[in-house]
Amino acid sequence: MDLWRYISRRLVQIVIIFFVILTVLFMVFRLAPGDPITRMVDPDMTPEDAALLISQLGLDQPLHVQYLYYVKNFFVGNFGDSFHYGQPVLDIIKHRLPNTILLFTTSIILSALVGVFLGKIASWHKGKKIDSGMTIGALVTHTLFLPWLALLLIWIFAYKLGWFPITGMVSEDIWLDPTSGLWQKALDVGHHLVLPLGTLFLFHFGSYLLIMRSSMLETLKEDYILTARAKGLTEKVIRNRHAAPNAALPVVTTVGLSLAFSINGGALTETVFTWPGIGRELVFSVSQNDYPLAQATFLLITLVVLISNLVVDVLYAYLDPRIRY
Amino acid sequence: MRIWIPGSGIKRDTTKGMAEEKPQRRRIHWIANFQEGWSIYKQNILGRIGLVLLVIFALMALSSFIPPLIDPMYHPMTGVDPVISSSTGPSLKHWLGTDFMGRDILSQLLAGARIAFMVGVSAAFMSIFLGTAIGMISGYMGKFVDTFLMRLAEVIMVMPTLLVTLILAALFGQLSIWAIVLVIALFRWPGVSRVIRAQTLSLKQRPFIEAAKVAGASHFRIIFRHIMPNVLPLSFLYMTFRVTSAITIEAALAFLGFGDPSTVSWGMMLQWVWKTGHMFKAPYWLLPPGICISLITLSFYMLGRAMDEVLDPRLRREG
Amino acid sequence: MALLEVENLSIGYSTKKGFLKAVEGVSFSLDEGRSLGFVGESGCGKTTLGMALMGLLPPNGSITGGKIILEGEDLIEKSEDEMRKIRWKKISMIFQAAMNALNPVKRVHDQIAEAILTHNPNLEKEEALRRVAKLFQLVGLPENRMRDYPHQYSGGMKQRAIIAMALSCNPRLIIADEPTTALDVIVQHQILEETKNLQKELELSIIFISHDISIVADVCDTIGIMYAGQLVEYGSREEVFDNPMHYYTRALISSYPTLSGQKRQLLPIPGESPNLIEPPLGCRFCDRCDGSGDSCKIGPPEWVDITPTHRALCGLCLK
Numbered sequence: 015m016d017l018w019r020y021i022s023r024r025l026v027q028i029v030i031i032f033f034v035i036l037t038v039l040f041m042v043f044r045l046a047p048g049d050p051i052t053r054m055v056d057p058d059m060t061p062e063d064a065a066l067l068i069s070q071l072g073l074d075q076p077l078h079v080q081y082l083y084y085v086k087n088f089f090v091g092n093f094g095d096s097f098h099y100g101q102p103v104l105d106i107i108k109h110r111l112p113n114t115i116l117l118f119t120t121s122i123i124l125s126a127l128v129g130v131f132l133g134k135i136a137s138w139h140k141g142k143k144i145d146s147g148m149t150i151g152a153l154v155t156h157t158l159f160l161p162w163l164a165l166l167l168i169w170i171f172a173y174k175l176g177w178f179p180i181t182g183m184v185s186e187d188i189w190l191d192p193t194s195g196l197w198q199k200a201l202d203v204g205h206h207l208v209l210p211l212g213t214l215f216l217f218h219f220g221s222y223l224l225i226m227r228s229s230m231l232e233t234l235k236e237d238y239i240l241t242a243r244a245k246g247l248t249e250k251v252i253r254n255r256h257a258a259p260n261a262a263l264p265v266v267t268t269v270g271l272s273l274a275f276s277i278n279g280g281a282l283t284e285t286v287f288t289w290p291g292i293g294r295e296l297v298f299s300v301s302q303n304d305y306p307l308a309q310a311t312f313l314l315i316t317l318v319v320l321i322s323n324l325v326v327d328v329l330y331a332y333l334d335p336r337i338r339y
Numbered sequence: 340m341r342i343w344i345p346g347s348g349i350k351r352d353t354t355k356g357m358a359e360e361k362p363q364r365r366r367i368h369w370i371a372n373f374q375e376g377w378s379i380y381k382q383n384i385l386g387r388i389g390l391v392l393l394v395i396f397a398l399m400a401l402s403s404f405i406p407p408l409i410d411p412m413y414h415p416m417t418g419v420d421p422v423i424s425s426s427t428g429p430s431l432k433h434w435l436g437t438d439f440m441g442r443d444i445l446s447q448l449l450a451g452a453r454i455a456f457m458v459g460v461s462a463a464f465m466s467i468f469l470g471t472a473i474g475m476i477s478g479y480m481g482k483f484v485d486t487f488l489m490r491l492a493e494v495i496m497v498m499p500t501l502l503v504t505l506i507l508a509a510l511f512g513q514l515s516i517w518a519i520v521l522v523i524a525l526f527r528w529p530g531v532s533r534v535i536r537a538q539t540l541s542l543k544q545r546p547f548i549e550a551a552k553v554a555g556a557s558h559f560r561i562i563f564r565h566i567m568p569n570v571l572p573l574s575f576l577y578m579t580f581r582v583t584s585a586i587t588i589e590a591a592l593a594f595l596g597f598g599d600p601s602t603v604s605w606g607m608m609l610q611w612v613w614k615t616g617h618m619f620k621a622p623y624w625l626l627p628p629g630i631c632i633s634l635i636t637l638s639f640y641m642l643g644r645a646m647d648e649v650l651d652p653r654l655r656r657e658g
Numbered sequence: 659m660a661l662l663e664v665e666n667l668s669i670g671y672s673t674k675k676g677f678l679k680a681v682e683g684v685s686f687s688l689d690e691g692r693s694l695g696f697v698g699e700s701g702c703g704k705t706t707l708g709m710a711l712m713g714l715l716p717p718n719g720s721i722t723g724g725k726i727i728l729e730g731e732d733l734i735e736k737s738e739d740e741m742r743k744i745r746w747k748k749i750s751m752i753f754q755a756a757m758n759a760l761n762p763v764k765r766v767h768d769q770i771a772e773a774i775l776t777h778n779p780n781l782e783k784e785e786a787l788r789r790v791a792k793l794f795q796l797v798g799l800p801e802n803r804m805r806d807y808p809h810q811y812s813g814g815m816k817q818r819a820i821i822a823m824a825l826s827c828n829p830r831l832i833i834a835d836e837p838t839t840a841l842d843v844i845v846q847h848q849i850l851e852e853t854k855n856l857q858k859e860l861e862l863s864i865i866f867i868s869h870d871i872s873i874v875a876d877v878c879d880t881i882g883i884m885y886a887g888q889l890v891e892y893g894s895r896e897e898v899f900d901n902p903m904h905y906y907t908r909a910l911i912s913s914y915p916t917l918s919g920q921k922r923q924l925l926p927i928p929g930e931s932p933n934l935i936e937p938p939l940g941c942r943f944c945d946r947c948d949g950s951g952d953s954c955k956i957g958p959p960e961w962v963d964i965t966p967t968h969r970a971l972c973g974l975c976l977k
Binding site: 046162165286301 | 493494496497499500501502503505506507508509510511512583588591594595596597609613618619625628632633634636637641
Binding site: 236237238240241242243244245246247248256259260333334335336339 | 712714742743744745746747750751753757758759760761762763764772773776777806807809810823
């Protein structure tokens, strides 16, 4: 089926793009003031450890050899050691990545689904109060400044009302207690997830709502909707089974196009909520001049964006048969 | 979309009934088109609100020079009230209160407006300039140039602008405000260029371009004299969206602590509130900058939507 | 009793500029197993007429007078729910293939089965699909293409699928709105032949709407000529063709070339159709008519019976 050909073509494109970014990062690191050795080797390391690291990363070799070492190290997972944590970078990001994926994917899926649903309803009742209300609400929420929205939500719901914890992903007492069950731990994470998820959700669902709304209004003017009416179908069936599947396609495209933008928001949210993900780690490492960690987290985030792009493309191909056949 | 054919002095046959226009008539057409566009714009309530808000912000920016002239203690960065050295609430002397160092919040807010416009407009302008040029060249030239530029655009689009700026800050040290503007512009052009390229591709097929080619116009001339005027309205539309993203990126950077320390922007103000632990205690300090950033984003967005209606007749409301 | 009787039907649209009287005082009747064709230029109201018969006028359209009596029941009196049951079961429609009449994200057989299942809720899906297969055979579509999506079909195939869909609930009356426009001539001919065969085989009544009088003359027993919202001539195809009485009909026939007969000058019809928001008091064709007299402008023309089955809306035509 053409779907596999399509996926493999996209996969190849993504790999190429990633390599380009990898290479550009390599060059930028070399171009910046200062030398790469001080950048990758912790000044507090013992000379033996430093020498070992330098040979592992090939920092004493000519440039083109360095590049080969660089690429190989990326695939092997050797990013050097974090200055701040004193541990291999790989260990740190291994733990952070799932947290980011949890927050990122749930926020996108939730805001897309709700945005599509509400946008559909808004187009239904075009011109009436419910439509204006939703449109204005969407307009306002998606122009709010994200970190500020986060601070507001913390202030109201965590500080004043005390419903949710202010920061972090877990409560230490539950996780450190050996008698806590899996369900308890999961609930705890969920409890901590509400505010950051809520922030991202509020920020993103607005644009999906607006796009779905205008897409539905366009779709309802199409000829096949007239056919559906002529066949004697009820309005509800027409909107849900004929119009909505077509109208939702531009939303999927938009999700794909704005993934880089969404991850910006993800990093900001993680920072404000001290959610231990790779976004926050990137911000933190930059402020600490922890170059190995910064480089690795940046590359990983780019990879996350690229893979999400692929997922969205595949989803679109699945939903729109005109691409597949 | 209206098509302007500049009176270029080249003799050409009347294609589709469009005759060569004398320069004066062209100017009058411009005015007439602008007036019509304005009347459509005025009808859109979003556009009106957006414009009003923007005027308010512009006034804020302009009046940011006033407070320090009244009294040096009102200077946003260095002004220190001899009496107050901590964060206090609104008072007669300080209408919005003071920050943790005793500096006046209102004057900081006004200065922030100035920075917002500066960053927003210049970054947007640069990215639009780049995006339009690249879009036109890409669409017009086709083949290798097109493929190369569009692949480049793809790579850039995948990278999250904010995080890229962070990495650059890590490597090159503290970035000045103009460096930030430049980086934003360099990473924001792909979105515009795609749209401009599509428009260029459709314009390329039109008879008046063929006519120009036949008359012997060089590629350069065709692009800048014939295609650009028809593509510019779209560029301006996208500029409004670019301004908002530039302002938000600068604010986010400042918020995270990577802004230019010699400037007072709204993002910087939020950073101070946050980092000095005042966010729960000082709503007079927390709320104004956030509201300003959000409102200016909203107003540019509304401006953009109203302009969209002017440019695309299909969006205009029926009866 | 005739299958369909339309008495004095008038339909209009509310627009920004006023109320547009699209159809005015149209009356005709159709017997079972017979075909009736409506011919006219764009904007004459023939499509509006078809839509009104199905109850598919857009929100700004309304029936301002008259009756539509199908099998003894007045369709105008029916509620939306009742119309929904009648639609497709008693009257169905064949749209232009060039239109996006089929939903691009649904498989063709599902769309046809949907029509069947809507009107036969107790039917099993497999049974519905079996019926779809039979319909495919009937219209000459290969069964192995049932699972395809609409974009995979050629224009002719799409038209056949639309015909199959229209036949799916065994309607008494089919309205075909420009079903062969935008198809190439050979396919057009095939479709028309098949339509005639299907009509005979299934004893269908067809209302055929077209701007092309030659097609209508091929397929239909009776022809109605429409101009500016009014029916101006009505009769059997032989009568209308061999003996056109209304000046518009005469002009229409002479604007079409023929293979047989004498070579003659093709005469276009000068002028434009009248404004239907404020139609003229007299005959609507007056300005473009080469046989008009003073009486034509003063008051509305009256029907003149040329034979018991042939009438024309023109006071001067017999002279």
